[in-house]
Amino acid sequence: MSPAARPTAAPPCRPRPLRRPVRAIIGIALLLLGAATGVFAGDADAPRALVLFPEKDVYREAADEILRYLRQHGDRVESIPLPAGDGDAQQRALERCRAERPALIITGGTALTADALREIPDVNVLFFMVPNAADAPFLEASGPHRNRVAGVSSDVAPSEQIEWVRHSAPRTRRLTLFYSERTRRTAEALDAAVRAAGVESVLVAARVDRFAEATDAAVHNGSDGVIMIPDSQIYNAASIQHLLLWGVREKRPVWAFSDKAVKAGAFAGIYADAGGVGRRCGELAVQMLAGKPPAEIGVVDCHTPQRAVNLHTAALIGISADDARRVPNVEVFGDKP
Known part of the structure; x- marks a missing residue:
């Protein structure tokens, strides 16, 4: 066979480099996948519930019982006490809730509950130590947040x-x-x-x-x-x-x-009894984290x-x-x- 007719080896197949727009799209997709599936170590440790409350003895007593109950049941939970009158501390706490979007936000008192419902949409809120719950504006039957809030009042039946x-x-x-x-x-x-x-x-x-x-x-x-x-x-x-x-x-x-x-x-x-309110709130938190809708819980009075x-x-x-x-x-x- 003449040299002209001899077959030549095909050049090695090399993958074409991805164009920059394609690389960018894939990178974004991987980031979203990681965020959704908890690939990053920090996501795996993020609390499923955040407990926000004014830094007063009665709220602290109830919050401690909530934390204890949830941790006993294996739920990741973290508390954020807020110094009285410190609006900046409250805003930082609410911004953290917006960024982390926990499965449940637990709030102490009327004002903090109302602020959390208003500023953090689409996250269920469970309140504790709310007095005169029948008159709380966020519990109006026709209110915009009624279907995503439940809680334990500080009212005795x-x-x-x-x-x-x-x-x-x-x-x-x-x-x-x-x-x-x-x-x-x-x-x-x-x-x-x-x-x-x-x-x-x-x-x-x-x-x-x-x-x-x-x-x-x-x-x-x-x-x-x-x-x-x-x-x-x-x-x-x-x-x-x-x-x-x-x-x-x-x-x-x-x-x-x-x-x-x-x-x-x-x-x-x-x-x-603040401790009793906290324990009952912990029980309801476990139910809500397991998927029970707030509307099926409603408002519970203090029975201890x-x-x-x-x-x-x-x-x-x-x-x-x-x-x-x-x-x-x-x-x-x-x-x-």
């Missing part, structure tokens, strides 16, 4: 409140409930429970700068006592002191919403309340506190000179 009233002062026949527009629905729910228990109830609109008018109304309507509803439009240090002195002067019991008020002179009180009675005040207003002090775990004040 109305039925338990009236049960404590009847146990601690069995002769009570008529009660006054002070309310403002901020707590109207909460007062109406309590009013319904009081009436269902066979006790008369009178709703009296009140405000902090004209509080004496409210206590005058309680005298005129023949009230046997007052159940306090936590409301900053009604109660501050001065109005609470006025009510407690009124109760002693008129010999009418006042049932307070905190142990501090009972210690200061209220006849008795029933209020949320704490109770207190002031023996000194009881003696001053002429009511026996013997039955009340025998209740298990009741906190007793006024028993020492």
Whole structure:
């Protein structure tokens, strides 16, 4: 065979270099795949739930129980305490939530819950220690966030409140409930429970700068006592002191919403157990992380309340506190000179 007819070896096959636009598209796709599947080590350790709460003892106690419960169940969770009045710290926490997009955001208190719902769309929110939940704007039936929020309020169930009233002062026949527009629905729910228990109830609109008018109304309507509803439009240090002195002067019991008020002179009180609220919130968080919709949970009242009675005040207003002090775990004040 002549040299001209001899076959020549084909040149080695070399892959063509990818054009820059193609390389860029593939690179972006790999990044998105890594983010979605948790390829990066940091994603594997990212918390599934973030707990945001004001740095106050009552929120801290509840948050610690939430963290403990979730960690016992193997969920990755991290807490972010927020110093009181530090708007920048709150904004940084919310920005982190937006960036990390955890499966669940857990918030303490009304204001922080409202901010989280407004600023972090499409992430479920579970709240704890929200007072007067029936009046919370973000729980309006027609509200834009209603289907992605649930939680545990700091409200004691109305039925338990009236049960404590009847146990601690069995002769009570008529009660006054002070309310403002901020707590109207909460007062109406309590009013319904009081009436269902066979006790008369009178709703009296009140405000902090004209509080004496409210206590005058309680005298005129023949009230046997007052159940306090936590409301900053009604109660501050001065109005609470006025009510407690009124109760002693008129010999009418006042049932307070905190142990501090009972210690200061209220006849008795029933209020949320922060640890119990945290444990219940932890249970709900596990359910939501497992896929349970917030709408199926709704709002849960505190069903592990704490109770207190002031023996000194009881003696001053002429009511026996013997039955009340025998209740298990009741906190007793006024028993020492």
